[in-house]
Amino acid sequence: MDIEALLNEIKNQSLAILGENYNGIEADLKKDISKFLQKSKEKLERWALLFADNSIDKDEFEWLIKSQQDLMVLQSLQTAGLSKIKLNKIKNSIISATVKAIILSL
Amino acid sequence: MKKAILIILTVLLSCQATKTALFDQYSYQKTTELKVETVNLIDKSTTAFADNKVAVEKLHLDIEKLIEYEKNKPNNELTFAMWQILNDKEKNLLAGFFKRWEQKGKMSAIFVSEAKKQIIEGMDLLIQFEIKKDQTSKDNLLNFINLNK
Numbered sequence: 001m002d003i004e005a006l007l008n009e010i011k012n013q014s015l016a017i018l019g020e021n022y023n024g025i026e027a028d029l030k031k032d033i034s035k036f037l038q039k040s041k042e043k044l045e046r047w048a049l050l051f052a053d054n055s056i057d058k059d060e061f062e063w064l065i066k067s068q069q070d071l072m073v074l075q076s077l078q079t080a081g082l083s084k085i086k087l088n089k090i091k092n093s094i095i096s097a098t099v100k101a102i103i104l105s106l
Numbered sequence: 107m108k109k110a111i112l113i114i115l116t117v118l119l120s121c122q123a124t125k126t127a128l129f130d131q132y133s134y135q136k137t138t139e140l141k142v143e144t145v146n147l148i149d150k151s152t153t154a155f156a157d158n159k160v161a162v163e164k165l166h167l168d169i170e171k172l173i174e175y176e177k178n179k180p181n182n183e184l185t186f187a188m189w190q191i192l193n194d195k196e197k198n199l200l201a202g203f204f205k206r207w208e209q210k211g212k213m214s215a216i217f218v219s220e221a222k223k224q225i226i227e228g229m230d231l232l233i234q235f236e237i238k239k240d241q242t243s244k245d246n247l248l249n250f251i252n253l254n255k
Contacts, residue, residue, distance in 0.1 A: 073191055088125055
């Protein structure tokens, strides 16, 4: 079983889903996705071993792999949300600093 | 007087600029409760689904109620989207797990153990996101306090 190919497939499919809706925050997304894939590799290897020794069947193995793909989309949505929060904090800081400067000059 | 107007203006501008919903105690509490109920039911999935059908249906209903609440909250699209994935029976997380349990009747302990970790991770992402929203609300409050010093 080629774990690397499986990871790439999960990554590409998730990026394709997210790319349409969350442009502009790709840098954050790609960073999080890389971290997530590292964690995913460990899981996929464990599931592959469980499948190989018949502890789980093919159907269960596939279910778990798909669940990891769904988790990746969830992770990406969370990253997108955190990026928005970060951006808004910067905007708010700029507004506050500007108005504070106006107040001090009065 | 001018200062007061400017302070009010600042707070208003800060609120308008916040495009993500602020931390919501109700969402956090309900999501945490639903996570505990979900894990409790997952642990029973090595037994017959028929014996737990009522409890699973109640969980689905409670989730639907919270999703409806999240859907109608302003600037809350991402939390709503995350819930939709967790609650999609065609996907392989929360609702997908219970659909599978219903179809199979009962599930193997090893599969349940692995699937449970996946579902917990998904719900934790949602809970952690809600907690992170708290920072924005705290910052707005701190800005307001600092400007009034």
